[in-house]
Amino acid sequence: MKKCPVSKLPVQEKPEWISPHSEDGYNTIFKCIGHDIVQMSHHANRDITLASIKIKRFQDVLTDLELTDKPLYIIADFEHVRAIAYRYKKDMLNFSYNWGRNIRLVVLYNIHSDIAIEMETFQSLSSEKTRLLCAENYRKAIETVLSFKSGKPFPASVESSKDKSYELLKNEFLAVTVRMSLLQMTNQQINIPPAENSLHPFFRAIKSLQSDLHALNKEHQLQLEQLKTEYEEQLSKTNIRLNAEIELNRQTICNLEQEKSSLKGKIAVQEIELNRVSAAVNKNSTVAEKLCSTIHILDIDPEVKQKMLTHCRALIAAETFETRYVNPPIDVTDSEFLLQLQKKYPGLNHRELRLALLVKMNYNNTQIARTLGISKRGAESIRYRMHKKLGIKKHQSIKNCLLEITAP
Numbered sequence: 001m002k003k004c005p006v007s008k009l010p011v012q013e014k015p016e017w018i019s020p021h022s023e024d025g026y027n028t029i030f031k032c033i034g035h036d037i038v039q040m041s042h043h044a045n046r047d048i049t050l051a052s053i054k055i056k057r058f059q060d061v062l063t064d065l066e067l068t069d070k071p072l073y074i075i076a077d078f079e080h081v082r083a084i085a086y087r088y089k090k091d092m093l094n095f096s097y098n099w100g101r102n103i104r105l106v107v108l109y110n111i112h113s114d115i116a117i118e119m120e121t122f123q124s125l126s127s128e129k130t131r132l133l134c135a136e137n138y139r140k141a142i143e144t145v146l147s148f149k150s151g152k153p154f155p156a157s158v159e160s161s162k163d164k165s166y167e168l169l170k171n172e173f174l175a176v177t178v179r180m181s182l183l184q185m186t187n188q189q190i191n192i193p194p195a196e197n198s199l200h201p202f203f204r205a206i207k208s209l210q211s212d213l214h215a216l217n218k219e220h221q222l223q224l225e226q227l228k229t230e231y232e233e234q235l236s237k238t239n240i241r242l243n244a245e246i247e248l249n250r251q252t253i254c255n256l257e258q259e260k261s262s263l264k265g266k267i268a269v270q271e272i273e274l275n276r277v278s279a280a281v282n283k284n285s286t287v288a289e290k291l292c293s294t295i296h297i298l299d300i301d302p303e304v305k306q307k308m309l310t311h312c313r314a315l316i317a318a319e320t321f322e323t324r325y326v327n328p329p330i331d332v333t334d335s336e337f338l339l340q341l342q343k344k345y346p347g348l349n350h351r352e353l354r355l356a357l358l359v360k361m362n363y364n365n366t367q368i369a370r371t372l373g374i375s376k377r378g379a380e381s382i383r384y385r386m387h388k389k390l391g392i393k394k395h396q397s398i399k400n401c402l403l404e405i406t407a408p
Helices: 055-065 086-099 113-124 138-150 161-182 200-297 302-325 332-344 350-360 365-372 376-390 398-405
Strands: 018-021 026-033 037-043 048-050 072-077 081-084 103-109 131-135
Touching: 026 055, 037 055, 072 138, 081 113, 086 113, 086 161, 103 138, 113 131, 113 161, 131 138, 161 200, 200 302, 332 350, 332 398, 350 365, 350 376, 350 398, 365 376, 376 398
Parallel strands: 037 072, 048 081, 072 103, 103 131
Antiparallel strands: 018 026, 026 037
């Protein structure tokens, strides 16, 4: 097993402890030094921008090490890091101060000058519960952790009280900055040092930024309220239109149902009449056939008999014709034709619709008159009125006009 060159503690590593960030060009590798020090390093072939922290993979590592509820120490190598994304900063704050309740110390090392101020910003938010420090290299990071675990005080980074006061004010300034930018804590109290202090202008600037952020938030809220009001007004108008359309559709459906009921009644009456007429026609045909049979056996003048049979057969033919055309069959095509005709010319009445269908079926005026139970002149009058309703001239064919309705 590998050992740490500084502490001589054993080092554990597993392939499943690698957290890939393929889209960002690096992998985060976790190792365990001893039994409670976790090392994070970012492996890449070039300078990188840290995108995010994959907390789930880190939790899996702690579960494998049985460290989820035990004091924990972390060192993180930033050798190839040259920039830090906003998402990573948010994750780092959440990781260090919210999720990692058992994290005692985080030490960042190999920090490039490009991100030094950002690391100092995080360090300024360090608390007594979770300390965050920066170190020069791996050796210094391990030594810092070992010193912290043993209870030894950290070496003083500044000597004079003046430098110490400056360092405290600088950390306060950085802490205010990160609270406002990453934690949206724009209402925090900002204590401005005296005018003679070298950091006075910076605190005045951050105070001015705080005022600007308040104004921006207020303006944003006003815009949201205005958008909300406009949305509610538009929604109300839309609901009114929809309700009106729903009521119109309901009324239309009601009217159609009433018309459907009325048509069913008319159809029922017509079917009764048609059945009566059909029965009468059949009866007449039977009588005519019996009469023809009787004439055939009569012992009378052959010429007279032939005339009587001729008239009788003509009567039978006429009755057969009546039976055929009194209730002509209607197929699916005819039904579609009537629907399209009624839709295009809603002013046509029931008799005119039937006449239109008979014209389409090549019935002449005589056949139409017999089918509709009217005179031939009556059939001609209906056709004349239909010319006007269909908008066609006298010399134009009503049949051609009707055929165009069902033309593809």
